[in-house]
Amino acid sequence: MSVPVPPTLALNEALAEKRRxxxxxxxxxxxxxxxxxxxxxxEALAIGSSRNAYGPVAGTAELREAAAGYWxxxxxxxxxxxxxxxxxxxxxxxxxxxxxxGDIVAPSPGWVSYRAQSRLTxxxxxxxxxxxxxxxxxxxxxxxxxxLAARAAGRTVRSVVVTTPDNPTxxxxxxxxxxxxxxxxxxxxxxxxxxxxYRDLVHxxxxxxxxxxxxxxxxxxxxxxxxxxxxxxxxxxxVMRLPDSPLGRSLLTDVLGxxxxxxxxxxxxxxxAAAYAFGEPEELTERIERSRRLHGAVVRALADRxxxxxxxxxTPRAGFYLYPDFGGWSGYLEREHGITTGRQLAAHLLDVxxxxxxPAADFEGGHDALRxxxxxxxxxxxxxxxxxxxxxxxxxxxxxxxxxxLDRLDEIFTDLARHADPVEARRLAC
Numbered sequence: 303m304s305v306p307v308p309p310t311l312a313l314n315e316a317l318a319e320k321r322r323x324x325x326x327x328x329x330x331x332x333x334x335x336x337x338x339x340x341x342x343x344x345e346a347l348a349i350g351s352s353r354n355a356y357g358p359v360a361g362t363a364e365l366r367e368a369a370a371g372y373w374x375x376x377x378x379x380x381x382x383x384x385x386x387x388x389x390x391x392x393x394x395x396x397x398x399x400x401x402x403x404g405d406i407v408a409p410s411p412g413w414v415s416y417r418a419q420s421r422l423t424x425x426x427x428x429x430x431x432x433x434x435x436x437x438x439x440x441x442x443x444x445x446x447x448x449x450l451a452a453r454a455a456g457r458t459v460r461s462v463v464v465t466t467p468d469n470p471t472x473x474x475x476x477x478x479x480x481x482x483x484x485x486x487x488x489x490x491x492x493x494x495x496x497x498x499x500y501r502d503l504v505h506x507x508x509x510x511x512x513x514x515x516x517x518x519x520x521x522x523x524x525x526x527x528x529x530x531x532x533x534x535x536x537x538x539x540x541v542m543r544l545p546d547s548p549l550g551r552s553l554l555t556d557v558l559g560x561x562x563x564x565x566x567x568x569x570x571x572x573x574x575a576a577a578y579a580f581g582e583p584e585e586l587t588e589r590i591e592r593s594r595r596l597h598g599a600v601v602r603a604l605a606d607r608x609x610x611x612x613x614x615x616x617t618p619r620a621g622f623y624l625y626p627d628f629g630g631w632s633g634y635l636e637r638e639h640g641i642t643t644g645r646q647l648a649a650h651l652l653d654v655x656x657x658x659x660x661p662a663a664d665f666e667g668g669h670d671a672l673r674x675x676x677x678x679x680x681x682x683x684x685x686x687x688x689x690x691x692x693x694x695x696x697x698x699x700x701x702x703x704x705x706x707x708l709d710r711l712d713e714i715f716t717d718l719a720r721h722a723d724p725v726e727a728r729r730l731a732c
Contacts, residue, residue, distance in 0.1 A: 309414060309660055309664045313331040313332065313652075313658050313659075313660060314331065314332045314658075316652065316658065317329050317331070317332075317652075317656075317658045320656055325656055326656050326710075327656040327657075327658060328655070328656055328657040328658065328707060328710050328711065328714070329658050329680040329681070330657060330658055330659045330676040330677055330678070330680075330681075331658035331659050331660050331675075331676070331677060332658070332677060332679075332680060333469065333622070333623065333677050333679065334533075334535050334679055334680060335529065335530050335531075335532075335533035335535060335593070335622075335679050336533065336679040336680045336681070336682050336689070337533035337593060337596075337679075337682065337689050337692075337693065338533070338686045338689050338690060339532075339533065339534065340532065340585065340586060340589050342578075342583070342585050342586065343532065343534070343575050343578070343579060343586070346574060346575035346578040346579075347537075347571050347572065347574070347575040349574065350570065350571035350572075350573070350574025350575055351571045353570035353571055353573075353574060354570065355570065356566055356567050357567040357568075357570050357573065358567060359558050359561050359562045359566065359567055360385070360386045360387065360554075360558055360561075361385070361386065361387025361388075361541070361567070361568060361573055362387075362570070362573050362574075362577065363382065364573075364574075364577040365385075365387050365541070365573045365574075365576055365577040365580070366382040366383070366385040366386075366387065366541075367382045367577075368576070368577040368578075368579075368580035368581045369382075369385050369387070369541040369543070369580045370382040370385055370543075371580065371581065372580045372581075372582065373524065373543055375582070376501070376513075377513075377516065378513060378515050378516070378524065378543065380543050381546050383554075384543065384544040384545070384546055384550055384551075384554060385541055385542065385543055385544070386541070386542045386544065386554070386557055386558065386561065387539065387540070387541050387542075387568050387573060387576070388539075388540050388541075388542070388561060388565060388568055389538040389539065389540070389565050389568050389569065390527060390529070390538040390539065390540045391497070391499055391525045391526065391527040391529075391540030391541075391542075392415060392419075392540070393540070393564065393565060394525055394540045394541075394542045394557075395415070395416075395419060395495070395497070395525060396419045396422065396423070397557050397560040397561055397564060398495065398523060398525075398542065398553070398557055399419055399420060399423045399425075399461075400423050400556075400560050401553050401556035401557045401559075401560060402460050402461050402493055402495075402553070403423075403425075403458070403460060404425060404457075404458040404459055404460030404461065405420065405425045405426050405427065405428055405452065405457055405458060405459045405460070406420050406425065406427055406428070406459070406460075406461045406462065406463055406495075407427075407428045407430055407440055407445055407448060407449060407459065407461070407462040407463065407492070408420070408427045408428065408429055408430070408440070408462075408463045409429075409430065409431075409432045409437070409438055409439060409440040409463065409464065409465065409468075410429040410430060410431050410432065410440070410665070410666045410667050410669070411432070411437065411470050411471065411625065411662060411665035411666045411675075412429075412432075412438070412463070412465065412470075412665060413465055413469050413470070413497070413665070414664050414665060416463050417429075417667060426457070427667070428448050428449070428452055428459065429666070429667035430444045430445050430448050431444060432468075432471075432473075433479065434616075435473055435616060436473060436475045436476060436479045437465075437468035437470070437471030437472070437473035437475070437625070438464055438465035438466045438467065438468030438469075438471070438473060438475055439464045439466065439475040439479045439480060439483050440462065440464070440483065442479070442482040442483050442485070442486045443486075445462060445483065445486050445487075445490075446486050446489070446490065449490050449492070450490075459490075459492070460492060460493060461492055461493040461494070461495055462483065462486075462487055462492045462493075462494055462495070463494075463495045463496075463497065464480070464483060464494065464495070464496050464497070464514060465496075465497040465498075465499075465500075466480065466496065466497075466498060466501070466511055466512070466513065467498075467500040467501065467503070467504060467511060467619065467620030467621055468500075468620075468621075468623075469499075469500065469621060469623055470623050470625050470660075470665045470675035471618065471623065471625040472601065472618020472619060472620055472621050472622075472623045472624060472625065473616075473618065473619060473620075474504060474509055474511060474619045474620050475512070476512075477510075477512045480512040480513070480514055480516075480517065481512070481516075481517045483514060484514045484516075484517035484518035484522070485517070485518075487514070487518055487521060488518050488521065492521070493521050493522075493523065493549060493553075494514045494515075494518060494521055494522040494523065495523050495525070496513055496514050496515060496522055496523065496524045496525070497525050497526075498511065498513060498524055498525065498526050499525070499526050499527055499529070499530050499531075500530055500531075500620050500621040501526065501531075502531040502590050502594070503530060503531055503590075503593065503594050503597055503620050503621050503622075504594065504619060504620040505594060505595075505597065505598030505601070505602075505618075505619055505620060506598075506619065507591075507594070509619055509620070511620075515543070515545070519545055519546070519547075520545050520546075520547035520549065520550075521545060521547070521549055522545055523542060523543065523544055523545065523550075523553070524542070524543040525540060525541070525542045525543075526540065526541060527539060527540035527541065528576060528579050528580075530621070531590050531593065532579055532586065532589065532590065532593075533593070534579075537572050537575070537576075538568075538569070538572070539568055539569075539572050539573065539576045541576075541580070542557070544557075589693075592693045592694070593693065596682065596692055596693055596695075596698050597621060597622040597678065597679070599697065599698050599699055600622070600678045600681060600682070600698060600699060600704060601617070601618050601621075601622055601623075601624060601678050602617055603699040603708055604624060604676070604678055604708065604711065605617045605618065605624055605626075607708060607711050607712055608624065608626045608676075608711075611711075611712070611715040611719075612628070612630050612631060612715075612719075613626035613627060613628055613630075613631075614626070614627040614628075614629065614630065615627060622677050622678045622679040623675060623676065623677050623678075624675075624676045624677075624678070625662075625673060625674070625675055625676075626673065626674055626676065627671070627672065627673045628647060628672040628673065628674070629671065629672050629673075631672065631719075632672055634719070635647065635672070639718075641672075642672075643661070643663070643670040643671075643672065644661035644662045644663055644670050644671055644672050644673050644674060645661040645663055645670055647661065647672055647674065648660060648661040648674060651714065651718075655714045655717075655718075657711075657714055659674040659675065659676045660674060660675045660676075661673070661674060661675075662674065662675065681703075681704055681707045682698070682704065683701075683703055683704075684703070688701075688703055692704065
């Protein structure tokens with residue numbers, strides 16, 4: 303089976319190549335949190351560095367207990383015996399899909415790896431659109447129609463995936479949407495895989511993130527990691543919460559069997575530091591609070607400039623992603639640049655301006671509308687000095703290096719529209 307490099311990683315390499323040639327870039331494609339490691343976490347990792355033995359496949363008892371406590375503080379009482387740790391939430395998801403078997407229902411748009419991992423397990427994803435503003439949760443009535451049709455055609459469908467808060471849209475699904483998908487999953491006997499990796503990065507602390515585990519606890523598997531909230535992408539540590547039910551206990555046996563053959567156990571020093579992190583000491587919760595504010599401020603500034611440039615998008619409510627729609631530019635882009643798809647628009651912005659963004663087709667199962675997925679998380683600085691300043695700033699968008707990126711975005715879209723006549727220019731920018 304041919305497995306292409308994920309589009310996010312491929313774009314990162316393309317931007318790195320431009321930098322090596324001394325060309326300017328505006329890095330808006332890669333979903334890395336872009337912030338320094340907290341000193342307390344570095345210290346915890348150093349303390350754990352003497353741990354060099356294989357550990358339990360499910361992860362150390364102290365890590366599983368800490369993760370269970372983390373979920374309990376969010377209204378999801380958890381049994382540490384039903385927590386599994388792995389080298390990142392992505393391997394955990396793959397192991398879970400192998401254990402579940404069957405085709406999966408995935409939101410469209412949705413994270414690129416759902417589709418790829420489903421195919422790697424020998425199955426096919428079923429893409430179901432989301433309701434605008436409810437990204438990450440496939441539309442419940444359409445899920446029912448799609449699953450019944452697939453089963454009537456002889457396909458085995460066993461799970462539905464949700465992402466809350468969402469990547470790529472930055473939406474936070476409402477209680478109603480999450481409750482409805484839980485109801486449909488129960489009616490259709492589907493396991494729910496709830497990716498909650500951005501849960502702690504809501505921009506407004508009064509925004510509550512609902513989990514399907516609240517409404518269908520017997521069939522919901524929750525995954526998270528430290529890569530986004532604490533910017534530990536390179537440490538590769540994720541955790542999975544299995545339901546306290548016959549399904550959960552059966553999955554535990556199967557996931558551990560897969561894990562024992564794929565990664566044996568997560569890196570012991572990282573587990574030690576992760577147990578400290580999931581315990582949520584004050585210095586780390588303060589860092590997450592600063593990160594949340596930074597992501598929100600820069601995302602709002604970028605959204606405002608995109609809207610002024612004529613893109614349609616709601617302001618994201620969590621994480622560091624935006625999902626602008628340039629459908630209003632369609633006639634102009636086709637006439638002046640021969641651009642009719644999101645892939646062509648992304649390629650043009652990269653080749654001509656060094657703007658790295660991803661086309662909607664990568665998140666929508668091939669549907670190639672004039673939409674992009676953009677990420678702000680690599681705009682915070684090129685050095686730790688700059689990134690710490692961004693974390694500390696009351697208004698990070700006033701920092702010169704962040705302001706330069708925002709101004710560059712304005713310059714790019716002004717130049718892109720330079721052939722528009724005055725009436726058309728006003729329409730594009732409305």
